[in-house]
Each structure stands twice: as C-alpha cells, then as structure tokens.
Amino acid sequence: MPPSTANEPAVTARPPTSEPAPRAVGWILAACGTVGLVAAFTLLVEKIRLVADPAYNPSCSISPLLSCGSVMSTPQAEIFGFPNPILGVAAFAALTTAGVTIASGARLPGWYWMTLTAATALGTIFVHWLIVQSVYRIGALCPYCMVVWVVTITAFVAVLTRWSRTGALPAWIADHAVTITIAWLLAVTTLITVQFWDYWITLI
Numbered sequence: 001m002p003p004s005t006a007n008e009p010a011v012t013a014r015p016p017t018s019e020p021a022p023r024a025v026g027w028i029l030a031a032c033g034t035v036g037l038v039a040a041f042t043l044l045v046e047k048i049r050l051v052a053d054p055a056y057n058p059s060c061s062i063s064p065l066l067s068c069g070s071v072m073s074t075p076q077a078e079i080f081g082f083p084n085p086i087l088g089v090a091a092f093a094a095l096t097t098a099g100v101t102i103a104s105g106a107r108l109p110g111w112y113w114m115t116l117t118a119a120t121a122l123g124t125i126f127v128h129w130l131i132v133q134s135v136y137r138i139g140a141l142c143p144y145c146m147v148v149w150v151v152t153i154t155a156f157v158a159v160l161t162r163w164s165r166t167g168a169l170p171a172w173i174a175d176h177a178v179t180i181t182i183a184w185l186l187a188v189t190t191l192i193t194v195q196f197w198d199y200w201i202t203l204i
Contacts, residue, residue: 022165023103028158030099032151033092039147040088046144047072047083060143065199070140076133084130088148091123095155113162120156127152131188135195150185157181 046058050072060068071077077084098116102108127149134141157177164174173180193200 022162023105025158025162026099026101026103028099029155030096030103032155032158033094033096033099036092036148036151036155037089037096039144039151040085040092043068043072043142043144044083044085044089047077047085062143065139065141065196066143067140068142068144071134071138071142071145074133074138076130076138091119092151094119113159117159117163120152120159123152124156131191135192141192141196149188153184153188154181157184 042060046060046068049056050058050069056069058068058072060066061070064070072083080087130145131149134145157180160169161174161177163169164171164177
C-alpha cells in the first residue's frame with residue numbers, strides 16, 4: 001500500500017515565463033506605430049520629390065520656422081547615410097505589428113519585450129538628438145518630424161508601463177503614465193517655445 005500523501009505539500013504549477021500585457025498597451029503601441037508610419041512615409045515621399053526637383057516646396061514647409069524642406073536638406077536628415085524616414089518606415093511598421101500582436105492578448109516571451117524596450121529606448125534617444133539638432137542647430141521645425149517625436153515618446157512610456165505592471169519597475173510609472181507622457185511632451189514644447197519666442201510673438 002503506497003504511503004499516505006495527505007500531509008505532503010501540494011505541488012504548484014510553475015508560473016509562466018511571461019504574461020500577456022494589458023491590451024491597452026498594445027492598442028497604444030499600434031496607434032503610435034500607425035501614426036508614426038504615416039508621418040515617416042509622407043516624409044520619405046517629400047524627400048524623394050525634393051531630390052528629384054530641388055525647387056520643390058514640401059507640403060509641410062509652412063513658414064520659415066515650420067519648414068520640412070529646411071530640415072531635409074541638412075546632414076542630420078541622413079545621419080546613417082540614407083534618409084532618416086526610411087528608418088522610420090521600417091521601425092514604425094514593426095511597432096504597429098508588435099502593438100496589434102500585444103492587443104490580441106498574445107503571450108510574448110521575455111526576449112521579445114526586452115527587444116521592444118531596447119528599440120523604443122533607442123528610438124527615444126534618437127528622437128531627442130533630432131530635437132536638439134532641429135531646435136538649437138538647424139533652427140527649423142518639421143511638422144511631420146514633431147509627430148514622430150510625440151508618438152515615439154508615447155510608445156516608450158507605454159512599454160515602461162508594461163514593465164511597471166509586472167513589478168520590474170516602480171508601480172507609480174503605470175499609475176501616472178498619462179501624466180508622465182504629458183509632462184515629457186510639455187517639457188519639449190517649452191524648449192521649443194523659449195528658443196523660438198521671438199518668432200512666436202510675431203504671430204500674435
């Protein structure tokens with residue numbers, strides 16, 4: 001007769017290696033990816049037209065300050081040896097796919113989240129380099145580029161929110177994700193406002 005197992009501790013199932021992220025995170029990433037993809041693709045089209053015809057006036061060149069053409073013609077617009085929008089099209093297409101996958105409730109492995117975190121972090125760093133270049137070096141703002149800035153920062157905060165929900169980061173990040181994003185974007189807006197204040201007051 002086998003020994004009694006009544007007093008033996010119950011065997012618990014091993015927790016899954018990863019958990020589905022909140023679907024809201026996926027939808028935010030999908031939205032950011034889609035908007036960023038449209039902006040990057042539009043910039044790429046405008047860049048091609050500008051290369052084909054140097055006299056072409058891009059649709060996003062609204063004023064001396066809000067001018068895509070002024071930004072596109074600088075070395076910073078091809079920092080890797082090719083137009084930056086090409087990188088944007090590829091990156092935002094991948095982000096859109098990731099967002100839709102997450103929103104579907106898929107259980108993704110840890111390496112996937114690490115890669116997504118690294119990619120959005122690097123994108124955010126690159127965006128801030130572009131912000132500095134546009135505001136303090138080039139002295140012009142590209143409207144479509146600013147759309148890319150907004151969605152990149154928003155996507156990065158959304159990814160951090162997922163880590164916050166898993167306990168890998170402080171809970172307050174997830175609790176105040178909207179506030180963090182708004183404050184971050186307001187800080188960038190303040191830098192732009194202060195730097196180009198002399199121009200803004202002429203519009204009043």
